[in-house]
Amino acid sequence: MSDHGHAAPTGFWRKYIFSVDHKVIGIQYLITSFLFLLVGFSMMLLMRYQLAWPQPGADFDPENLGLVRGFIAWLFGETNMPYGYMDPTFYNQLGAMHGTIMIFLGVVPLGVAAFGNFVLPLQIGAEDMAFPRLNMASYWVYFVGSVVMMSSFLAPGGAAQSGWTSYAPLSVVAPPGQTIWLIAMVLIITSSLLGSINFIVTTLNMRAKGMTLGRLPVFCWVQLVTAVLLLLAFPVLEAGAVLQLLDRVAGTSFYIPKDMIYGDSVFPRAGGGSPLLWQHLFWFLAHPEVYVLLLPAMGIVTEIIATNTRKPIFGYKELVGSFVLIGALSFVVWAHHMFVSGMRTSIANLFVTTTMTISVPSVAVLSCLLLSLRGAQIRFNTPMLFALAFLPMFGIGGLTGLPLGYAPTDLYLHDTYYVIGHFHYVVAPGSLVALLGGTYYWFPKMFGRKMNEGLGKLHFTGTLIGMNLVFFPMFFQGMWGMQRRLADPTLQWHNLPVQGWSTVILAGALITAVAQIPFIFNFFWSIWSGEKAGENPWQATTLEWACPSPPPHGNFVTPPVVHRGPYEYSVPGRKADYWPQSDAA
Amino acid sequence: MSAHAASTNTGLSHAKLGTWAFLASEVMLFGGLISAYVILRSGSGHFFVPPRAMMGVPLATLNTFVLISSSVTMVLAIAAIQAGNVAKLKNYLLCTIGGGAIFLCIKAYEYNHKWHEGITISASLFGSFYYTLTGLHMFHVIGGMGLLGYIYWQASRGHFTAASHDRVECSGLYWHLVDLVWVLLFPILYLL
Numbered sequence: 001m002s003d004h005g006h007a008a009p010t011g012f013w014r015k016y017i018f019s020v021d022h023k024v025i026g027i028q029y030l031i032t033s034f035l036f037l038l039v040g041f042s043m044m045l046l047m048r049y050q051l052a053w054p055q056p057g058a059d060f061d062p063e064n065l066g067l068v069r070g071f072i073a074w075l076f077g078e079t080n081m082p083y084g085y086m087d088p089t090f091y092n093q094l095g096a097m098h099g100t101i102m103i104f105l106g107v108v109p110l111g112v113a114a115f116g117n118f119v120l121p122l123q124i125g126a127e128d129m130a131f132p133r134l135n136m137a138s139y140w141v142y143f144v145g146s147v148v149m150m151s152s153f154l155a156p157g158g159a160a161q162s163g164w165t166s167y168a169p170l171s172v173v174a175p176p177g178q179t180i181w182l183i184a185m186v187l188i189i190t191s192s193l194l195g196s197i198n199f200i201v202t203t204l205n206m207r208a209k210g211m212t213l214g215r216l217p218v219f220c221w222v223q224l225v226t227a228v229l230l231l232l233a234f235p236v237l238e239a240g241a242v243l244q245l246l247d248r249v250a251g252t253s254f255y256i257p258k259d260m261i262y263g264d265s266v267f268p269r270a271g272g273g274s275p276l277l278w279q280h281l282f283w284f285l286a287h288p289e290v291y292v293l294l295l296p297a298m299g300i301v302t303e304i305i306a307t308n309t310r311k312p313i314f315g316y317k318e319l320v321g322s323f324v325l326i327g328a329l330s331f332v333v334w335a336h337h338m339f340v341s342g343m344r345t346s347i348a349n350l351f352v353t354t355t356m357t358i359s360v361p362s363v364a365v366l367s368c369l370l371l372s373l374r375g376a377q378i379r380f381n382t383p384m385l386f387a388l389a390f391l392p393m394f395g396i397g398g399l400t401g402l403p404l405g406y407a408p409t410d411l412y413l414h415d416t417y418y419v420i421g422h423f424h425y426v427v428a429p430g431s432l433v434a435l436l437g438g439t440y441y442w443f444p445k446m447f448g449r450k451m452n453e454g455l456g457k458l459h460f461t462g463t464l465i466g467m468n469l470v471f472f473p474m475f476f477q478g479m480w481g482m483q484r485r486l487a488d489p490t491l492q493w494h495n496l497p498v499q500g501w502s503t504v505i506l507a508g509a510l511i512t513a514v515a516q517i518p519f520i521f522n523f524f525w526s527i528w529s530g531e532k533a534g535e536n537p538w539q540a541t542t543l544e545w546a547c548p549s550p551p552p553h554g555n556f557v558t559p560p561v562v563h564r565g566p567y568e569y570s571v572p573g574r575k576a577d578y579w580p581q582s583d584a585a
Numbered sequence: 586m587s588a589h590a591a592s593t594n595t596g597l598s599h600a601k602l603g604t605w606a607f608l609a610s611e612v613m614l615f616g617g618l619i620s621a622y623v624i625l626r627s628g629s630g631h632f633f634v635p636p637r638a639m640m641g642v643p644l645a646t647l648n649t650f651v652l653i654s655s656s657v658t659m660v661l662a663i664a665a666i667q668a669g670n671v672a673k674l675k676n677y678l679l680c681t682i683g684g685g686a687i688f689l690c691i692k693a694y695e696y697n698h699k700w701h702e703g704i705t706i707s708a709s710l711f712g713s714f715y716y717t718l719t720g721l722h723m724f725h726v727i728g729g730m731g732l733l734g735y736i737y738w739q740a741s742r743g744h745f746t747a748a749s750h751d752r753v754e755c756s757g758l759y760w761h762l763v764d765l766v767w768v769l770l771f772p773i774l775y776l777l
Contacts, residue, residue, distance in 0.1 A: 246717060250713075582695065
């Protein structure tokens with residue numbers, strides 16, 4: 001590896017903290033994003049506890065709150081949780097921060113930055129990313145951005161509380177936490193920009209000899225598409241964020257209409273701006289962002305399914321084509337989030353059409369993955385269980401999205417728990433489940449040892465049952481008309497008949513929480529004491545399994561040469577049921 | 586670095602490809618802001634455009650000329666290093682940085698003048714967009730000057746030859762984009 005960009009580091013700081021090695025950076029991202037998923041999930045547990053019992057009951061005794069409620073009241077103090085019941089402002093802060101943390105600090109860094117960084121260079125047969133130092137900078141800018149984001153809880157008036165969507169003009173008049181949110185977002189956008197440039201250049205430029213685009217594993221394709229989405233969509237949110245920041249600190253009125261009434265007087269601004277402008281700029285990012293959450297998960301599922309069905313994946317070209325099409329179409333569907341914001345019917349029709357169109361390649365992906373299972377002798381290991389669970393879970397998430405994509409049905413369902421159920425099915429039992437599967441799948445490559453199968457299956461079962469108990473009842477609540485973002489839905493009497501489901505949801509959330517304990521234990525225990533994995537524990541074909549586990553600095557002992565496509569399983573006439581890409585014969 | 590163009594799949598060096606990707610994101614950044622401007626200017630009922638006399642079109646035209654000239658000297662700088670002439674490269678880099686500096690001076694004068702005439706960032710939507718768009722562009726000019734200063738320093742230390750001067754070309758690409766953004770901003774802010 002004489003032309004490698006940097007020598008192998010020796011000291012602890014250079015090797016593990018300020019590392020430029022894509023594998024270390026990937027693992028840094030992995031651990032940091034899992035931590036933030038835990039933080040975001042804890043916030044949600046607190047909110048679900050509030051939603052299960054939003055009002056003091058008949059047996060309420062302020063002197064004796066009970067163990068749980070008493071502890072919560074003590075922990076969060078009188079302003080945030082008086083007597084253990086949540087102050088609506090605090091609820092708003094948790095809601096906004098839960099969304100922000102889960103999306104920008106949790107799932108995207110996990111799917112894109114963690115797995116992308118670790119796996120992509122290995123799968124294309126490269127020794128590192130194209131710009132290793134930029135890669136390190138990307139992680140640290142993300143880290144600083146996330147610290148800034150969390151610090152907003154200490155701001156006077158608390159953290160951002162205008163939803164993760166930060167709709168103007170509410171976000172413009174919100175307390176200073178919103179300014180910190182905007183600054184943190186600019187940092188996170190910068191980090192993602194550095195990362196996406198790196199991913200694009202690496203994939204296009206650094207493929208091993210013989211690794212044509214037609215032999216690229218599906219996971220690499222989705223990372224490439226995802227990087228392009230991030231590269232082109234995020235700057236538009238950055239533009240929107242700059243305008244919102246100026247509205248907050250420089251007295252501009254980009255999002256402030258003329259003579260806006262705030263409190264009991266006219267808001268002192270020149271005015272003339274448009275709150276809708278923010279929504280357009282925001283959703284222009286945020287719809288592609290949905291696919292940024294989803295595509296890496298689909299790529300991971302493809303890899304796991306190919307390995308564990310011991311068959312070539314069904315329709316490689318169709319899959320890749322669908323991913324590219326999804327990426328392109330994701331830029332022209334954003335306004336389906338805004339049907340109730342006020343929109344001409346003709347424009348609504350346009351966005352209904354594009355939204356229905358994008359479901360075609362999404363269904364094509366799902367069909368290819370389902371057909372890949374046909375006639376296979378499936379190995380039901382932990383990664384495969386997660387990958388298999390992804391298919392119906394994403395199916396529910398995707399299909400429940402159709403009524404939201406039609407303007408007439410959306411008018412009723414908009415801003416109800418139905419929407420929450422829909423997109424969580426896509427992101428949590430969908431993407432996140434796939435990402436957990438990816439963790440089990442690539443863990444042996446990362447640490448040289450396998451995770452424990454028994455604990456893995458326990459984790460899988462608990463997570464799947466828990467998550468479905470959380471999200472399925474939301475469809476009932478939403479169709480009944482229960483609105484999101486309410487600290488106490490029982491104040492609206494029409495919600496009372498479906499309020500009982502909130503107790504089920506809390507139970508589901510607690511099951512999900514308990515189910516993560518074997519995972520966390522398994523993760524750390526297996527790093528040191530798991531079953532030793534060789535180079536290729538799953539007997540897979542792609543290049544990451546052709547280097548030692550964990551791969552040394554510079555990855556491959558000799559530069560790999562690729563001879564065939566990524567999923568040559570059970571090739572007739574061969575003794576072994578897998579034919580690695582780098583095997584000469 | 587392992588960035589020899591011949592050894593990459595696309596034939597472009599990492600730096601060149603990365604620069605193009607970065608420029609694409611810059612286009613989206615300015616594209617978002619300019620779209621916002623166009624939408625509010627054409628759609629808001631309270632968008633007052635100051636009379637052209639207040640905008641100081643002659644000075645802005647001069648500034649446009651200065652910036653385009655600096656792009657020309659940037660092209661000449663690249664041509665110089667392609668011919669292997671480091672001394673000439675350095676001179677043209679100085680000209681380019683100088684062009685940026687003149688642009689900034691004129692801009693500072695303009696800002697001061699406009700602010701005193703009542704076109705402030707908060708007084709009207711037009712002012713808000715004017716300072717936001719030109720301000721962001723100005724930061725890009727300052728960043729570009731810093732970048733070219735760094736290239737100048739590297740050139741002084743003999744980093745570039747006729748065969749290897751990728752960074753000069755990439756900085757040039759960036760500088761042309763900054764120039765291009767101004768060429769867009771000039772008519773939509775001053776002339777229309």
